[in-house]
Structures are given as structure tokens and as C-alpha cells.
């Protein structure tokens with residue numbers, strides 16, 4: 001892999017050391033391709049959790065990651081949606097139970113720091129995967145290869161670049177791919193907390209006129225909270241003293257988990273939607289938030305990123321021995337990801353719009369949709385199935401199989 005101290009040659013270079021980049025590096029390396037992972041500078045502390053859907057857990061299992069973090073994850077056996085809008089047309093409470101689909105759980109919720117540690121630990125043991133802790137500074141793309149220049153002076157030549165370098169992706173810019181972007185009038189406060197009552201493996205999403213307020217189980221009597229409100233309200237909540245914040249969370253959660261003891265660490269995220277106009281071009285495929293950013297509603301963001309990573313691995317496995325960065329491979333990846341990303345983005349956007357809307361028909365539409373889901377078993381089961389395993393995206397890893 002190493003040519004001389006200043007330059008390296010490989011088949012695939014993955015740029016970005018977030019969860020999507022680590023998944024992509026492991027997934028691509030699982031095809032046998034010689035892979036270099038350029039991780040960038042260490043990311044800031046992240047107190048978020050990820051609700052990993054069942055397909056994502058299948059992928060982590062095949063890649064040998066899940067055994068080392070399974071104990072730090074809590075199963076999500078039921079999901080409740082409660083209309084807390086106090087509007088004229090309120091939706092009935094809807095409950096989805098995994099056992100209705102014959103599943104143990106819809107997915108598992110894990111703190112990102114535990115997931116990252118397990119991914120990193122596994123990546124260190126894979127022979128055909130080298131890690132470079134440096135920033136990508138520039139990317140040159142030509143007909144036969146891509147050349148990545150690192151901040152430290154090294155260059156890496158590869159047939160394919162997997163851009164997992166986040167929202168401000170320099171690899172995406174080098175490939176000439178634009179993004180469509182829309183800011184939401186909302187922000188999210190994230191924190192983890194202990195509570196007096198057991199969560200019973202049930203995740204509860206209160207729909208409020210400012211956005212969802214979602215409690216997701218963690219192991220023991222702990223849960224993670226994502227509270228979506230206006231940016232001003234998020235800032236106010238973030239600045240509250242410990243006891244005042246605990247009281248505010250207990251009030252907003254209608255005391256369903258009893259006495260609340262929040263952790264001290266609090267996260268703040270402005271929300272919006274970003275979608276790349278293409279998911280691959282000129283030897284660069286986009287993965288994770290370099291390709292799509294969606295608000296934290298319905299736990300979709302990183303699950304989409306994991307499906308991106310699994311799809312890249314399938315494209316690489318199918319194209320090995322040929323040019324894995326060819327225009328044909330780029331078109332194939334773009335086609336394989338479009339329906340999944342577009343449908344998830346639209347669903348999350350629509351749900352959020354109907355929450356924020358003061359227009360009665362929009363509220364009625366959401367209420368009717370949730371009413372039908374609560375009453376019509378086959379519709380509810382189809383909705384749940386689509387939520388955990390979208391028909392538009394079934395890469396091998398998501399099905400619990402090696403890439404191919």
C-alpha cells in the first residue's frame with residue numbers, strides 16, 4: 001500500500017472519520033479492496049445517541065462491530081407517538097410494537113461515543129485498511145485516478161474516493177456536485193438523562209407545535225432526549241440551571257418517566273435539510289452528511305449513511321478487477337441511493353411541516369395519517385416494515401450478508 005513516506009496508492013480512499021466514514025471504510029475493506037481511511041482531526045465531543053434500525057445492526061454484525069458494543073445499546077421494542085399540539089385536530093396516540101412484525105426490536109439505541117469506539121477498535125484490526133489521521137486539503141480528479149493531498153504533505157492516489165467528510169465536504173466540491181439546502185426555523189437540544197421510572201424499552205415521541213420531543217431508551221433507567229424547538233427556545237433551555245432543566249423536561253414529558261436527572265453535557269444543533277444534486281461523480285461517491293442532512297425525526301440520518309456505506313461496498317465488490325471509479329459505477333451508485341434518500345427526506349420534511357403548520361388541512365392530514373396507522377393493521381405493519389427495511393435500499397450488508 002505504501003509507496004514512499006510521502007505518497008500512497010490504494011484502490012479506495014475514504015475521507016472523514018465520523019460514523020459514516022468509519023462504516024464506509026469497514027464496508028469497503030470487507031470486499032478485499034485495499035483501502036486507506038483519512039480520518040481528519042478528532043471530532044468534538046458528541047453527546048448524541050443513534051437509534052440503529054435492525055438493518056444497520058445487521059451490517060454492524062457482519063462487519064464484526066456489534067459484539068463489542070451490543071451491551072451498551074438498549075432495544076427499542078415499541079415506539080409511541082403522542083400528539084401534544086393541543087390543537088383542534090389532534091391525532092390519536094399511535095403505538096408500534098416490534099413483536100407485531102415478529103421482531104425482538106425495531107432497533108437499538110446507543111451513545112455515539114460507544115458506537116465510534118467500537119467502529120474504531122474494529123477498523124484497527126482489518127489488514128487491508130490503513131488509517132491516516134490527517135485532513136484532506138485538496139482533491140484532483142482525472143480520467144484514470146484521483147489524487148488526494150493531505151494537510152501534512154502526503155498524497156494518496158486511488159481509483160475511488162468515498163467522501164464522508166460531512167456537511168462542508170471538500171471532496172464533494174472537488175467533484176463539482178452542488179447541494180440543495182433549506183434551513184428549518186428549529187434547533188435541537190440533545191442530552192442524556194436518568195429517570196425514576198423504567199422506560200420498558202419504549203421510545204416516546206411527543207409531537208408539539210414547535211417540533212418533536214423524543215425520549216429514546218438507553219440501558220438501565222436512562223434515556224436520550226432530542227428536544228426540537230425554536231433556536232431561541234433551545235438556547236433558553238440550554239442555559240437553564242440543572243434543577244430548572246430537570247423540571248422543564250419532566251413537565252414536557254408529562255412525567256411518564258418520573259423524576260428526571262439530566263447529565264451535565266448538553267448539545268445544540270441547528271436543523272435543516274441538505275441534499276446533494278448527485279450522489280456520485282468523477283470518481284467520488286458521497287456518503288453520510290456529505291450526501292444528505294435531514295432533521296432528527298424518526299431516527300433516519302445515520303441509518304441512511306449506513307445504507308450509503310453498504311451500497312458503496314456492493315458497487316466496489318461488483319466492480320473489482322475493473323475500474324471501480326468508472327462513470328458506469330458512479331451512475332450505478334447514484335441510481336441505487338436516489339429513491340431511498342429522496343423518500344426519507346420527503347417523509348421527514350412533510351411530517352415536520354404538518355407539525356409546524358397552522359393550516360387546518362395540514363394538521364388534519366397528519367391526524368388522519370396517524371389515525372389510519374393506529375386502526376388499520378396491514379397498513380401499520382407495512383409502514384413499520386418500510387421504516388426498518390426500505391424496499392428501495394437492500395444492500396447485502398443490511399440483509400446480514402457480505403458485500404457482493
Ligand SMILES: Cc1cc2nc3c(=O)[nH]c(=O)nc-3n(C[C@H](O)[C@H](O)[C@H](O)COP(=O)(O)OP(=O)(O)OC[C@H]3O[C@@H](n4cnc5c(N)ncnc54)[C@H](O)[C@@H]3O)c2cc1C
Nearest residue numbers: 016018019020040051135136165166288289296301302303
Ligand atoms: C440531534 C440529532 C440527533 C440524531 N439522531 C439520530 C438517530 O437517532 N439515528 C440516526 O440514524 N441519525 C441520527 N442523527 C443523524 C446523525 O447524527 C448523522 O447522520 C451522523 O452523525 C452523520 O455522520 P457523518 O459521518 O456523515 O458526519 P460527521 O459526523 O459530521 O463526520 C464528518 C467527519 O469528516 C471529517 N472531515 C471533515 N472535513 C475533512 C477533511 N477535509 N479531511 C478529513 N476529514 C474531514 C470531520 O472531522 C468529521 O469527523 C441525528 C442528528 C442530530 C443533529
